[in-house]
Amino acid sequence: MKRYDCLRAIAPQFGEELVVTNIGAVRHEWQALRPHPGNYHLQNLGLTSSMALGLALALPHRKIIAFDGDGSLLLNLGALATMANQHPKNLIHVVFDNECYESSRGAPTATAGQADLAAIARGAGFANVITTKTIDEFEQGFSRALKSNDLYFILAKVEAGAGDVPAAALDSQENKYIFVRYIEKSENLRILTSTLSRASDSVPKSK
Amino acid sequence: MKREVAAEIVDSLKEAGIDFVATLTEANLHDLVMALGEDTDIHHVPVTREEEGIGICAGAYLGGKNPAMVMMNAGFLLSANALATVCIHPGIPVLMLIGHSGGVGEENAGHATVGSLTEPVLQAMHIVYEKVGRFDDIRPTIRDSQILARSSRRPTAIVLNKQALR
Numbered sequence: 001m002k003r004y005d006c007l008r009a010i011a012p013q014f015g016e017e018l019v020v021t022n023i024g025a026v027r028h029e030w031q032a033l034r035p036h037p038g039n040y041h042l043q044n045l046g047l048t049s050s051m052a053l054g055l056a057l058a059l060p061h062r063k064i065i066a067f068d069g070d071g072s073l074l075l076n077l078g079a080l081a082t083m084a085n086q087h088p089k090n091l092i093h094v095v096f097d098n099e100c101y102e103s104s105r106g107a108p109t110a111t112a113g114q115a116d117l118a119a120i121a122r123g124a125g126f127a128n129v130i131t132t133k134t135i136d137e138f139e140q141g142f143s144r145a146l147k148s149n150d151l152y153f154i155l156a157k158v159e160a161g162a163g164d165v166p167a168a169a170l171d172s173q174e175n176k177y178i179f180v181r182y183i184e185k186s187e188n189l190r191i192l193t194s195t196l197s198r199a200s201d202s203v204p205k206s207k
Numbered sequence: 208m209k210r211e212v213a214a215e216i217v218d219s220l221k222e223a224g225i226d227f228v229a230t231l232t233e234a235n236l237h238d239l240v241m242a243l244g245e246d247t248d249i250h251h252v253p254v255t256r257e258e259e260g261i262g263i264c265a266g267a268y269l270g271g272k273n274p275a276m277v278m279m280n281a282g283f284l285l286s287a288n289a290l291a292t293v294c295i296h297p298g299i300p301v302l303m304l305i306g307h308s309g310g311v312g313e314e315n316a317g318h319a320t321v322g323s324l325t326e327p328v329l330q331a332m333h334i335v336y337e338k339v340g341r342f343d344d345i346r347p348t349i350r351d352s353q354i355l356a357r358s359s360r361r362p363t364a365i366v367l368n369k370q371a372l373r
Binding site for chain 1: 227250252253254255256258259260261262264265266267268269270271274288289292293296297298299357358360
């Protein structure tokens, strides 16, 4: 199975869930399938799961989904231990494991050798770990995780290859503002504080 | 770090609005980390690697929290790419409290290089920072550094020197 087909299979299940995508093609694929202000596309390899954990802890009543990759997670394996210990019940950590650094021309990752990220997640303390190898397994596993009230780790063993989608036309700064304004509105929060100019203090009030 | 210094830092963080702190401990930070773990007003996330904490803090900010990261300077150096890509590039603030090993008063020769690199790297990354050693400076510096972090949407740092850490 391909990552894009997995994403396409689960996209209809999404409502107001918040999504953090890994750097690489997954951001373009997901943005094409589910254009939504609750998508945050991280421009960093490694910290996708950590960003999602921070969001999940800050907004425990919202469902948070991380679309991570094997190369990214291997860079930040300790995050699994932190996630398991914090145990946010509203977080689903999806890892698309194509066994290579696909965006960097495809050299093999450690999962092309002996490493098993699902076993590592179990060892880190995740109670709910699903390994999927077909679209049906992935769709059903994700659906179960989405309906549950618990922390899930879903490993999707995929072939390398990106979906035929246009590049997401979204700068990091623009993405941040859209995401934060959406959170402010939907959660009735003020995140981006603004201050009046001092000059306004001296402006006479209109009568 | 003396317990009264740790208590002053925790109280100052709360007064500055900080409600979420990621930490990676060290001997000098032990009392502060333990005090944060016991505090019920601050969500404490002990991390396994400092850059992980930067990612967690950034996510917490996007979810409406006011985050801070407590670490030693070795961890700050380790976090340079995370700070650049996750915080500075999109414009996400995080207040950093950085213990300064290898600064003035350092007795361990092994810390000297990391110590001498800390401020130049902060400067190279255009991160505004203050050095704190005196007890009376802790509260206003935490308050003002957090005000700047929030308004500038950028990370800021407080470098705790040996005087504060002892």
